[in-house]
Amino acid sequence: MKKALITGVTGQDGSYLAEFLLGKGYEVHGIKRRASLFNTQRVDHIYQDPHVNNANFKLHYGDLTDTSNLTRILQEVQPDEVYNLGAQSHVAVSFEAPEYTADVDAIGTLRLLEAIRFLGLEKKTRFYQASTSELYGLVQEIPQTETTPFHPRSPYAVAKMYAYWIAVNYREAYGMYACNGILFNHESPRRGETFVTRKITRGMANIAQGLEPCLYMGNIDSLRDWGHAKDYVRMQWMMLQQDAPEDFVIATGVQYSVREFISWSAKELGITVEFTGEGVNEIATVTAIEGDNAPALKVGDVVMRIDPRYFRPAEVETLLGNPAKAKKVLGWVPEITAQEMCAEMVAEDLKAAKRHALLKEHGMDIPVSVENG
Numbered sequence: 338m339k340k341a342l343i344t345g346v347t348g349q350d351g352s353y354l355a356e357f358l359l360g361k362g363y364e365v366h367g368i369k370r371r372a373s374l375f376n377t378q379r380v381d382h383i384y385q386d387p388h389v390n391n392a393n394f395k396l397h398y399g400d401l402t403d404t405s406n407l408t409r410i411l412q413e414v415q416p417d418e419v420y421n422l423g424a425q426s427h428v429a430v431s432f433e434a435p436e437y438t439a440d441v442d443a444i445g446t447l448r449l450l451e452a453i454r455f456l457g458l459e460k461k462t463r464f465y466q467a468s469t470s471e472l473y474g475l476v477q478e479i480p481q482t483e484t485t486p487f488h489p490r491s492p493y494a495v496a497k498m499y500a501y502w503i504a505v506n507y508r509e510a511y512g513m514y515a516c517n518g519i520l521f522n523h524e525s526p527r528r529g530e531t532f533v534t535r536k537i538t539r540g541m542a543n544i545a546q547g548l549e550p551c552l553y554m555g556n557i558d559s560l561r562d563w564g565h566a567k568d569y570v571r572m573q574w575m576m577l578q579q580d581a582p583e584d585f586v587i588a589t590g591v592q593y594s595v596r597e598f599i600s601w602s603a604k605e606l607g608i609t610v611e612f613t614g615e616g617v618n619e620i621a622t623v624t625a626i627e628g629d630n631a632p633a634l635k636v637g638d639v640v641m642r643i644d645p646r647y648f649r650p651a652e653v654e655t656l657l658g659n660p661a662k663a664k665k666v667l668g669w670v671p672e673i674t675a676q677e678m679c680a681e682m683v684a685e686d687l688k689a690a691k692r693h694a695l696l697k698e699h700g701m702d703i704p705v706s707v708e709n710g
C-alpha cells in the first residue's frame with residue numbers, strides 16, 4: 338500500500354486529493370493545524386475512527402513553520418509521495434502578512450525538502466509542489482506556458498517563486514523526484530469563502546434569500562482561467578506517476594472576467610443583472626427574476642457595488658494558461674467547464690442559504706458571516 342503525506346489537507350485541494358488517493362488505495366496522512374475551533378469540515382466525511390483497525394486516513398498536528406514537527410512526521414510516516422499544498426494562499430492577505438506568507442509558503446517548502454533529505458528519503462519520496470499561475474503576474478506572453486517568464490506581483494507570488502525554484506533545485510542538486518504543478522485558479526463548492534468565485538456564489542445566494550444586502554467587490558475587470566479543483570487534483574497525482582519529474586501548467590485554456598462570473602451566478606438563481614456606471618461607481622442592478630430562488634429581491638434592486646478596499650496594491654489583471662504539455666505528456670484534459678462549476682457552486686450555496694433563511698423565519702436568527710476578502 339502506497340503512503341502519501343498531504344500538507345494543507347484541510348484546504349480545498351487537500352480534501353479532494355485525500356478523497357482521490359483513498360480511492361486509489363493509498364494510506365493517506367494529512368497535516369492539520371491546531372485551531373481554537375474545529376477546522377476539519379472539508380475532510381470530516383472521510384474521517385476514520387483511529388480506534389478501528391486498518392484506518393487508512395490519518396491526521397497529524399503540524400505546521401509548515403515548525404521544522405522539528407515536519408521532520409518527526411516524515412520520519413514516522415516514511416511517505417512514498419508528499420503533496421505540499423499547505424500555504425497562506427490568499428493573495429490580498431499576503432500584502433497584509435507578507436513575512437508570515439514567506440515563512441509558510443517559501444521557507445515551509447524548504448523545510449519539507451530539507452527534512453526529506455535529512456532523513457535520507459530523497460530517493461524514495463516523490464514531492465509535489467503547489468505552484469501557481471500567480472508566478473506569471475505581470476504577464477509576458479499570452480497564453481502562459483511552462484517557459485513563460487515569471488513576474489510575481491504579490492508577497493504570495495514572490496514566496497511561491499522561491500518554493501518553485503527550491504523544488505527545481507532539489508531535483509537538480511540531489512536527484513529528487515520533485516515537480517511543480519503550475520496551477521491556474523481552480524474552484525469548487527469547497528472553495529474558501531473569501532476567494533472571488535465563492536464570495537460571489539455564496540453572496541448572491543445569501544442576497545437572493547434576504548440574508549445579505551449587497552455584494553461589495555474589487556476589480557471585476559480581472560480575467561481568470563478557472564477550472565474545477567476535482568480535475569486539478571487528479572493531475573497532481575498523475576505528475577508523480579511519471580518516469581521522470583517535470584513541471585506542468587494546469588489550466589483550461591479559456592478565460593472569463595469576474596463580471597461574467599457574477600452574471601452566471603445570478604442567472605443560476607433566475608436573476609438577470611445589468612452592469613451600469615464606471616470604475617468605483619459601477620453597480621449591478623436586477624432587471625428580471627424568474628422562478629422562486631430569490632424571494633428577497635425585486636427588479637431594480639442593486640446587488641453589487643464596488644468597494645476600493647478590495648483593490649490590490651498590485652493586481653494580476655489577466656491569466657490564461659496553455660495546458661498543451663499536460664495534454665500531450667499526461668493525457669490530461671479538464672472535464673468540468675467554468676460554467677458547470679459555477680452552477681454546482683451556486684446550487685450548494687443556495688441550499689445553505691435556504692436552510693439559513695428557514696431558521697431565520699422560525700426565530701433562530703444566526704448571523705451570517707460576511708468576513709470578506
Ligand code: NDP
Pocket residue numbers: 344345346347348349350351368369370372376399400401402421422423424425426427441467468469470519520521522523524529
Ligand atoms: P486553501 O487555502 O483552501 O488551503 C490551504 C491549506 O494550507 C489549509 O489546509 C490550511 O490550513 C493550510 N495551511 C495554512 N497555513 C499553514 C501552515 N502554516 N502550516 C500548515 N498548513 C497550513 O488552498 P487551496 O486548497 O485552494 O490551494 C492548495 C495549494 O495550492 C496552496 O498552496 C495554494 O497556494 C496553491 N494554489 C491554489 C490554487 C487555487 O486556485 N486554488 C491555484 C494555484 C496554486 P487551515 O485549514 O488550518 O487554514
Ligand code: GDR
Pocket residue numbers: 426427428429468469470471520521522523531532533534536553554555556557559560561595647649652653654710
Ligand atoms: P487569486 O484569486 O488572487 O487569483 O488567487 P481570487 O479569487 O482571490 O481573485 C481573483 C481575481 O478576482 C479579483 N477580485 C476579487 N478577489 C477577491 N478575493 N475578492 C473580491 O472582492 C474581488 N473583486 C475582484 C481579484 O483582484 C483577482 O484579480 C487564487 C488563490 O487560490 C491563489 O492561492 C492561487 O495561487 C491563484 O488563485 C492561482
